[in-house]
Amino acid sequence: MANIHELLKAIEATPLSQAILESGVWFPVIETVHVLALTLVFGTIAFVDLRLLGWASRGRGLQALSRELLPWTWSGFAVAVLSGALLFISQPVKYWDNLPLRIKFALLALAGLNMLVFHLGAYRHIVQQEQAAPAAPRGPGTLALPTAARWAGGLSLLFWTGVIAAGRWIAFAGY
Amino acid sequence: MIIHQLSQSLLDTALSHTIQRVFWIVPVVQTVHLLAIGIVVASGALLGLRLLDRAATSQTIAATVQRFVPWILGAVAVLAATGALLIVGEPARTLGNPAFWAKLVALAAALALTLGLRQRLRRNPHALDAPTAAAASGLQATVHATLQGSRSAHWLGALSLLLWASVVVLGRWIAYVLEV
Numbered sequence: 546m547a548n549i550h551e552l553l554k555a556i557e558a559t560p561l562s563q564a565i566l567e568s569g570v571w572f573p574v575i576e577t578v579h580v581l582a583l584t585l586v587f588g589t590i591a592f593v594d595l596r597l598l599g600w601a602s603r604g605r606g607l608q609a610l611s612r613e614l615l616p617w618t619w620s621g622f623a624v625a626v627l628s629g630a631l632l633f634i635s636q637p638v639k640y641w642d643n644l645p646l647r648i649k650f651a652l653l654a655l656a657g658l659n660m661l662v663f664h665l666g667a668y669r670h671i672v673q674q675e676q677a678a679p680a681a682p683r684g685p686g687t688l689a690l691p692t693a694a695r696w697a698g699g700l701s702l703l704f705w706t707g708v709i710a711a712g713r714w715i716a717f718a719g720y
Numbered sequence: 721m722i723i724h725q726l727s728q729s730l731l732d733t734a735l736s737h738t739i740q741r742v743f744w745i746v747p748v749v750q751t752v753h754l755l756a757i758g759i760v761v762a763s764g765a766l767l768g769l770r771l772l773d774r775a776a777t778s779q780t781i782a783a784t785v786q787r788f789v790p791w792i793l794g795a796v797a798v799l800a801a802t803g804a805l806l807i808v809g810e811p812a813r814t815l816g817n818p819a820f821w822a823k824l825v826a827l828a829a830a831l832a833l834t835l836g837l838r839q840r841l842r843r844n845p846h847a848l849d850a851p852t853a854a855a856a857s858g859l860q861a862t863v864h865a866t867l868q869g870s871r872s873a874h875w876l877g878a879l880s881l882l883l884w885a886s887v888v889v890l891g892r893w894i895a896y897v898l899e900v
Contacts, residue, residue: 573896580754580892581885587755588762602787613776617765709758710751717747 553637565635572635579628583712585621587705589614594705597690597698606675607668607690645718649711656704663697727811739809746809753802757888759795763788764830764884771848771877773869781869782845789838796831819897823890830883837876848873 556562565571595601596610633640640646671690730736739745769775770784779787807814814820840847850868869877 573893577889577892580757581761581888584754584758584761584888585765587758588760588765591755591758592762609778613778614762614766617762617769617775706751706755709754710748713751713754714747 549641550638553641556634556637559634561631562634562637565631572632575628575631579625579632582621582624582628583709586618586625587709589618589621590701590705593618594698594702597694597701599690599695607694608672608675640715643715643718645711645714649708649715652704652707652711656701656708659697659700659704663694663701667691667693667697723815724812727815730808730811733808735805736808736811739805746806749802749805749809753799753806756795756798756802757891759791760799760884761888763791763795764834764880767792767834768877768881768884771869771873771880773867773874777867780845780867781848781873782841785838785841789834792834796827814894817894817897819890819893823887823894826883826886826890830880830887833876833880833883837880848876 565575592601593607593611593614596603596605596607602610671694766775767784767788770777770779770781776784837848848870850870850873
């Protein structure tokens with residue numbers, strides 16, 4: 546791991562890293578952008594997850610809802626990644642050893658995996674069914690979704706809640 | 721002076737003592753606060769972008785308002801409850817903080833705009849739709865073929881986005897603005 550620490554120290558020595566750490570204004574500004582972006586990511590994903598669970602937007606098709614929300618999720622995610630990277634390089638050595646940050650990355654990976662599995666599997670079938678019978682909800686005002694969709698929605702909510710909790714914990718992890 | 725006394729008496733409560741003593745309460749409450757902000761930001765963004773004709777344009781403006789306003793109100797209730805706990809735990813951090821009071825003003829304005837919008841659309845669901853060709857030429861506009869918003873819809877959308885973003889920004893800056 547010595548190489549990694551040398552790399553982190555090299556990053557820490559860059560003018561950009563120093564500027565973010567020392568200015569006193571840049572860190573809060575970037576962090577504010579990060580918070581705006583991540584709340585947009587979480588909120589838009591939560592609406593899709595709640596739809597998968599059958600708890601919200603039940604009158605709308607999954608494909609329509611996804612098309613409406615997910616472009617904003619991805620835009621927010623891009624901004625969150627960029628602003629998060631800037632926050633990280635302000636003190637890379639410190640953050641590398643931060644346990645909540647590692648947990649956050651693990652949960653992000655799980656959230657991504659869950660989304661990938663769902664999109665390659667159950668999502669396609671649901672979209673096919675919606676296109677075959679767009680105006681035929683199977684329940685009272687609801688398009689019932691298969692169990693796999695409910696699991697995907699529930700797990701997604703769980704993982705993303707964990708991401709936010711771990712992210713919030715980064716600042717509390719004993720310095 | 722009043723704020724100082726209020727802070728002191730809040731600090732002396734059993735609830736405040738508990739929040740100060742148990743290390744995980746503040747991060748957990750802040751996490752719930754953040755999750756609720758997520759719901760408000762997503763709902764507020766979709767609503768604002770709908771008014772600007774940039775998102776959710778398959779639905780009318782009235783339907784979009786009906787769809788998202790309950791989420792905003794529910795999440796704001798969660799925010800008020802969790803926010804109150806954070807204040808009780810560390811009163812001086814917020815009550816003596818200009819960023820906090822600015823946030824409350826922005827929140828009040830954002831809520832007023834949102835509720836005003838809902839009232840106006842309850843009375844007339846087409847109040848913010850762009851005038852159709854029929855309406856423009858003075859004919860009875862019973863068919864609202866357009867899902868486009870009017871000019872005032874666009875202004876309200878931009879203002880709403882600005883106000884909700886201000887609430888989040890000022891909230892984050894509570895941690896960075898020193899108490900006066």
